[in-house]
Amino acid sequence: MGVPSTFLPAILIISCFMCFCPDLANAATGVTRHYKFNIRLQNVTRLCNTKSIITVNGKFPGPRIIAREGDRLVIKVVNHVPNNISIHWHGIRQLRSGWADGPAYITQCPIQTGQSYVYNFTIIGQTGTLWYHAHVSWIRATLYGPIIILPRLNTSYPFVKPYKEVPIIFGEWWKADTEAVINQALQTGAGPNNSDAYTINGLPGPLYNCSSPKETFRLNVKPGKTYLLRIINAALNDELFFKITNHTFTVVDADATYLKPFETDTIYITPGQTSNVLLKTKNITSSARFLMAARPYSTAAAGTFDNTTVVGVLEYNNHNMQFSNASIKGLPLPPLPAINATSYVANWTNKFRGLQPSKVPQTVDNRYFFTVGLGSDPCPKNQTCQGPNGTKFSASVNNISFTLPTTALLQARFFGQTNKVFATNFPAFPLSQFNYTGTPPNNTRVTHGTKVVVLPYNATVELVMQGTSILGAENHPLHLHGFNFYVVGQGTGNFNSATDPANFNLVDPVERNTVGVPAGGWVAIRFRADNPGVWFMHCHIEIHLSWGLRMAWAVMDGKLPNQKLPPPPSDLPKC
Numbered sequence: 001m002g003v004p005s006t007f008l009p010a011i012l013i014i015s016c017f018m019c020f021c022p023d024l025a026n027a028a029t030g031v032t033r034h035y036k037f038n039i040r041l042q043n044v045t046r047l048c049n050t051k052s053i054i055t056v057n058g059k060f061p062g063p064r065i066i067a068r069e070g071d072r073l074v075i076k077v078v079n080h081v082p083n084n085i086s087i088h089w090h091g092i093r094q095l096r097s098g099w100a101d102g103p104a105y106i107t108q109c110p111i112q113t114g115q116s117y118v119y120n121f122t123i124i125g126q127t128g129t130l131w132y133h134a135h136v137s138w139i140r141a142t143l144y145g146p147i148i149i150l151p152r153l154n155t156s157y158p159f160v161k162p163y164k165e166v167p168i169i170f171g172e173w174w175k176a177d178t179e180a181v182i183n184q185a186l187q188t189g190a191g192p193n194n195s196d197a198y199t200i201n202g203l204p205g206p207l208y209n210c211s212s213p214k215e216t217f218r219l220n221v222k223p224g225k226t227y228l229l230r231i232i233n234a235a236l237n238d239e240l241f242f243k244i245t246n247h248t249f250t251v252v253d254a255d256a257t258y259l260k261p262f263e264t265d266t267i268y269i270t271p272g273q274t275s276n277v278l279l280k281t282k283n284i285t286s287s288a289r290f291l292m293a294a295r296p297y298s299t300a301a302a303g304t305f306d307n308t309t310v311v312g313v314l315e316y317n318n319h320n321m322q323f324s325n326a327s328i329k330g331l332p333l334p335p336l337p338a339i340n341a342t343s344y345v346a347n348w349t350n351k352f353r354g355l356q357p358s359k360v361p362q363t364v365d366n367r368y369f370f371t372v373g374l375g376s377d378p379c380p381k382n383q384t385c386q387g388p389n390g391t392k393f394s395a396s397v398n399n400i401s402f403t404l405p406t407t408a409l410l411q412a413r414f415f416g417q418t419n420k421v422f423a424t425n426f427p428a429f430p431l432s433q434f435n436y437t438g439t440p441p442n443n444t445r446v447t448h449g450t451k452v453v454v455l456p457y458n459a460t461v462e463l464v465m466q467g468t469s470i471l472g473a474e475n476h477p478l479h480l481h482g483f484n485f486y487v488v489g490q491g492t493g494n495f496n497s498a499t500d501p502a503n504f505n506l507v508d509p510v511e512r513n514t515v516g517v518p519a520g521g522w523v524a525i526r527f528r529a530d531n532p533g534v535w536f537m538h539c540h541i542e543i544h545l546s547w548g549l550r551m552a553w554a555v556m557d558g559k560l561p562n563q564k565l566p567p568p569p570s571d572l573p574k575c
């Protein structure tokens, strides 16, 4: 009382130093949360097979990161394994913190054995579920975990408050060492060996041979409550359908942006995508069990992907029900769409609408058209190759299979060594045009290079990504680092620049970081290049990434101090 109002800020600042006033601190600037990630080997047994896997702190899947919007995360990663490691915080915008983004040889050199690196970044304007994963070779097969971003203090969800929140992470499990799997594939030119199982929260479930009862994910629920499932597809190579017998979901979020809610009984999710969905449990008073199941969507040839099914169990009022594989296998499987249900996928993508007033750019400074798809490389002399017609599989964007440099692009750019490391002439349009989704051309060869697109700060970008039918039309989930983009249009066949833009949604498009380029179709996205740095864009199907379906955008600094990328931290790893 009686304090002149001009003194108030000073008093608040002083009192914050002297006392514990978390509300003020949290609401204004967020708190700093420290995590330590010891990357180490851990023996894990699945399907009667024990193997040593790369983990965070011995945990599989990795530990949860929990923060509120506005918080700073400081994560010290220490590498105790023989492999090079880097970690990507998938979907975090990394505004002016590109040094913490993580893709090896793009924003940083990997962390070598015995070395460490502190990832330091702030979560700005994002609430929902994201995830982290290793971003070098195929290490992410076992190194992944959820990032849970709660709303700011005193802010609530734009939907009913859930009774409980549960991460549901899909993964893919190989009995063999996954580094051997990818090395062999790259050597022979063939597709990689299929995984042996899909997993829910690391557990394959009873439909696989030699699965112990402990290897089934069980979700115990109370009747009549709302559960928030935080769904993450961390599988390496497969898009998935997910369903629970006799239940429906309300989809409220995609890639940590709010949606206009919609109901569904079957979720479709690509590698890299995340989604929050509400599950309202039934009013059942007795004990009851329902199966949940996930299996792939794929248009690839039979045998070239893992077509198995992971199941888990939704359990009501489970006080002391017996649990055996036989009892679980007797439950009805939820009827999932056909494995090649491309029309289900197209309808699904059309349901997504952003909730908040959209910031989608209404005008566009720079337009791009990229073909994405598979291709081939000739077999080296003195070798026999096992890819298509004795060649090696490859993959490309605008027919360029991206060669990873031996030093990080962002480092090269920051230290003015661009010319030695990458070229800036990535083509805005395909250099040779053909009927992208028609009969494939005879020549399926790709070219190679380390090329980027340079964007001025704050440019508005429209990118049409066109799938090709070369060596099979497949859905390619394209992931952009450093930004969310708006999905303004999609279609089947070839994009028509004369007629298709008239149907773009510039009102309430979904905002996300990973979108499927439909098999034999196209997708159009827009974003604003408001984040200086070098940003990777790639197919999140790991084998396509390995084959070169990747490129990068180099976004220049703006004029103002707060539009520039700060210098790298002193512990940035060296190559």
Ligand code: C2O
Residues within 6 Å of the ligand: 088, 090, 103, 133, 135, 272, 479, 481, 536, 538, 540
């Ligand atoms: Cu989740 Cu570059 O990836």
